Amino acid sequence: MKALGTLHLGFLGAGAIAEALIRGLTTTGVARPEQIHVTNRGNRSRLEELQLRYGVNTYALASDALAHVDVILICTKPRDVPTALTTIAPFVPRDVLYVSIAAGVSIATIESSLTTAKGCLDRSRKRIVRAMPNTSSVVLCSATGYALSHACTPEDEAVVRTLLSAVGRAYPLDESLLNAVTGLSGSGPAYVYYLAEAMTQGGIDVGLDPHTATELVVETLFGAAQMLRERVAPPTALRKQVTSPNGTTMAGLAVLDAYSFTDAVRAAIKRATERSAELGDEFTREAQES
Ligand SMILES: NC(=O)c1ccc[n+]([C@@H]2O[C@H](COP(=O)([O-])OP(=O)(O)OC[C@H]3O[C@@H](n4cnc5c(N)ncnc54)[C@H](OP(=O)(O)O)[C@@H]3O)[C@@H](O)[C@H]2O)c1
Incomplete structure (x- = not known):
């Protein structure tokens, strides 16, 4: 995997996702521990742990x-980002x-x-990347979508791709599609767990023990x-x-169809995408009012 060279990374926030990134970066050799600088709001024992x-x-x-x-990774909860x-x-x-x-930020x-921060004299356009990983970052298998602000350079894109690839696979997208990413791959692990x-x-219903x-x-x-x-074959071909014909799988799939399985999954992704947009709007309003 490509390394980050001499860049130094600052983590603002030291929670679950920060740790997943730190683990990914250090175990893959994308960054050396001495290139990583971590801070949080006040939990000193967590910093010692990391x-x-x-x-x-x-x-x-x-x-x-x-x-x-050189790079600041914003890893706080959404509500804590403005402060x-x-x-x-x-x-x-x-x-x-x-x-x-x-x-959603x-x-x-x-x-x-x-x-607009008090005491900040630099009003220039910022190079900002907004990324949406999922919880599988913990096992370095995230499916992550990300979007770059207009001020970002091709070098920034390369850095970010390398960074995010340390916890899985990363895909560049327009920011307008990040709610869709949230509805599909952000919430996706929960659909699979369900x-x-x-x-x-x-x-268990048909007689197997739980284990x-x-x-x-x-x-x-x-x-x-x-x-x-x-990519042995596309999902439809594999199915x-x-x-x-007339086999067990066909019998099982017919029951899923009777319960409108495909419609249910598509509606779930649509609703989660809408909810992501709603939460983003609420958050933007709150941030503007504060
Ligand atoms: N976990 C996931 O799988 C996942 C997936 C996609 C996106 N995300 C996003 O990742 C972000 C972090 O999630 P998480 O699960 O890692 O949260 P978390 O475990 O609660 O960690 C949040 C961290 O932010 C720190 N923090 C809060 N306010 C701060 C401030 N003003 N300055 C510096 N640090 C501050 C906290 O420090 P203290 O402990 O000292 O308060 C804590 O270290 C969220 O915005 C979430 O939407 C997470």
């Missing part, structure tokens, strides 16, 4: 962590690249928090995902290959 686990630099003060970095950014705006390097992982909101729950229960049912479901999902990932 320092011990990954050998990264940690700081109680954001000004110590971020004053000399966190207005705090750091006066002392961060002028030419820093911002990468936000905060769900628009590039415009990030830019406005940075440029399917896993239902399949396990189905296995065996769970094992069979996990390996079935993993194997099917691997077939899809290796047809295992569906013999």
Whole structure:
């Protein structure tokens, strides 16, 4: 995997997603621990934990962590983003690249928090990337969509792709599509977990013990995902290959069709996408009012 060279990375926030990124970056060799600088709001024991686990630099003060970095990864909860950014705006390097992982926080909101902050004299356009990873970052298998602000350069794009690829696969998109990414791959792991729950229960219903049912479901999902990932064939072709006329799979799929399985999944993705837009609008209104 491509390394980040001599760039220094600052983490604003030290929670679950920050740790997934730090683990991905250090275990793949994309960044060395000494290139990583981490700060949070006040949880010192969490910083010590990350320092011990990954050998990264940690700081109680954001000004110590971020004053000399090349990239700032915004890893706070969405609601904490404006406050966190207005705090750091006066002392961060002028030419820093911002990468936000905060769900639903628009590039415009990030830019406005940075440029209107009290004590911040730099009103220039910022290089900002908004990324939407998913929870599978924890096992370095995230499907991540990301969008770049107009001020970003091709070099920024290369840096971000390398960074995000440390926790999975990353896809550049227009910012207007990030709600769709949230509805599909952001919420997607939960749809698959729901399917896993239902399949396990189905296995128990037909006589398997819970342990065996769970094992069979996990390996079935993993194997099917691997077939899809290796592009053995498109999903429709794979489904047809295992569906013999009048066979067991055909009988099972007919029941799913009777319950409008496809319609249900499509409607779920549409509703989650709409909800992401609603939450984004609410958040933007709140950020403007505060
Ligand atoms: N987890 C996921 O799989 C996932 C997937 C996609 C997107 N995201 C996004 O990632 C972001 C972080 O999620 P998470 O699960 O990692 O959250 P988390 O575990 O709650 O961590 C949030 C971190 O932000 C820090 N923080 C809060 N306010 C701060 C401030 N003013 N200055 C500096 N640090 C501050 C907190 O510090 P203290 O502990 O000291 O308060 C904590 O370290 C969210 O915006 C979420 O939407 C997460």
